[in-house]
Amino acid sequence: MPKKRGADIVIDVLLEEGVDTVFGLPGGAIMEVYDALFDAPLRNILARHEQAAAHMADGYARATGRVGVVMATSGPGATNLVTGLATAHMDSVPMVAITGQVPRNYIGTDAFQEADVVGITRPITKHNFLVTDIKDLALILREAFYLARTGRPGPVLVDIPKDITQQEYDYKMPTEKDVEAALPGYKPHYEGNPVQIKKAAELIRKAKRPVLYVGGGVIIGNASEELRELAELTRIPVTTTNMGKGAFDETHPLALHMLGMHGTYYANMAVYNADLLIAVGARFDDRVTGKIDEFAPEAKIIHIDIDPASISKNIHVDVPIVGDVKNVLQKLLKELKKKPVEWVKARESWLKQIEKWKEKHPLSYQKSDKIIKPQYVIEEIYNITDGEAIISAGVGQHQMWAAMFYKYRYPRQFLNSGGLGTMGYGFPAAVGAKLGRPDKTVFAIEGDGSFVMNMQDVITAVQYRLPIKIAIINNEFLGMVRQWQQLFYDSRYSSVCLAVHPDFVKLAEAMGAVGLRATKSKEVREVLQKAMEINDRPVIMDFVVDREENVLPMVPAGKSYREMIVSPKQKGEAETMYLVG
């Protein structure tokens, strides 16, 4: 093989890994790689901010299930990736970040644009590497892809000193075998323990009030089909976390929708009263459990997850099963079918009880035919897209409404920063999703606070003619913080008012996008219709909504499900607190 530049080796590995798109922004230390990218058969998306580039790679990965790739230069370029990497790490998103580093002989000298990027990103990546020898370059890059996409996926960063990208080397493409040999201690556990699976089946047969509690692991592990089969066979109702949305069809009669802090009344009641909880690809996050001592207080727990460290971390589990969720669910189904039970009869009274809860407090809000209710905007987006769009959300009230009032039917349909809660995630992630799934309508449902954190990258969407629909739920507030201040800080609205905004319609036009605005209920549909007709550039829709609407139901942080606030605010009255118990 002829000698190649380090930079060309980087491109070779990207192609070998089947990468078709990279996101990033160049600079001194990574110029050689960008030079090699110049005529590489790859889509090279120039973002306007590295944080946005990282979220784009993340959105691409979540929407397609493939590894997202982001590149940045040393120092500030790399530090701008930090939020994006931490976001992907918390939500187990497969990503590879390639950063330029100062030349080796400058490392440790406080050189221009030098930062200890491997040190900074160590706790927010699945793994990271500093390449110190060109001989290792191709192998390390292949290890990075392998680690990113296998086991519990996550972001992996490779920091490459500039002189290595310029150096020439006669290399051979490492094989998958070479990669595995280089990682002797890395052995993800895919097969569930058969004894444990038998135990789980026995518990399921005996349970009277079982609930399936489903997280993002089912989406990552492509196990939705198996999950549906399990739920339908055993007639067990399914609640999903925010990250698990779409793992189970939310229009299915067994769907309880989301649980936890902003879970539905009926999902939380079902979990509270369950005698068996089957957690699949979920991690008992505090936003789900509330007060941990009172979470599912009477339930035995089965926990299926690929990451042993997720099991018995926050809560003691009766039957732990470490393994790939698809693999384990298949075996569990087989086991259950060996000794069938009259499932329909067994579940009759439990499902009847759940129906009662559903009737008592369905998801609802006070409608208005004048002022725009934020929930109404989401419902209309659902209607106009026939429930088929990919929705990407920022963080705050609008994120929760997007989770509650759009019914997700497929995996990879709802993208949001569940673990880290990163404002500014929604729109750039939508850019990545649209590039990965051009066949899909992609909506970014954004808060007025979240959107402005990365709105510079509308320019990127204009440049690549991406018809992304940006719906700003504009309440002129950092609404979620305002809600907490109202409920828990005596309505002292400290630093949450966003009365000063740019004119989003003019802003859109200035950036080469289309700007639309709705201020009354009856304009919502019209604006959405106009937006749906545009197919060559992004549209920003400014929905000026009811400013002080709250997200309900709500279990206040650290509280038990008993203390769920269920009903919306009555005129002139304080919130009604339902102390269930």
Add this chain to the structure above:
Amino acid sequence: MMTEEIKAIKVRPQPKSETRKHIIIVRVQHNFGVLTRITSLFAGRGYNIESLTVGKTHEPNVARITIVVEGNERVVEQIIKQLRKLIETLRVRDITDIPHIERELVLIKVHAGEDKARDEIMRLVNIFRAKVVDVSVDTYTIEVTGNSEKIEAFINLLRPFGLKDIARTGVLALTRESAKEGLQEHKVE
């Protein structure tokens, strides 16, 4: 407003477990920065390390790390799982309940001005099979090896004489080959 479905406050039973000292052995690929990964894992998750030692092994590119931590079963189980999760980790074992040999080497500088003190210190040194490795007009520097209990006992007995400085290597441990039969490796699923 009360609803009829739930009558009394129900609480999840939590398994209890005592806090005690654990010795954890970690074998890792001896790569650049691997020790930082381990120490920053402890720092980032708020686990307290009592001692940590690293050294090469007979195998090339494999290092052995001995960690002593205080914690209850749940915390220690989580520590072990987090250690296993590190990509460069080859093997993690909690050997606390497996027969093992535990040693630490300590250098102690103690006041030894008067004859009476010198005599008494020498007696202790003999009893503990320690060694005086440096002598000055008013100090002894003593070298001692042993397990934690022995070391702590020795230091406590020397304390009244006036300790000037202590340097400890941290605990090293190996399982006892002689007691291996029939023993199961500590496994955390």
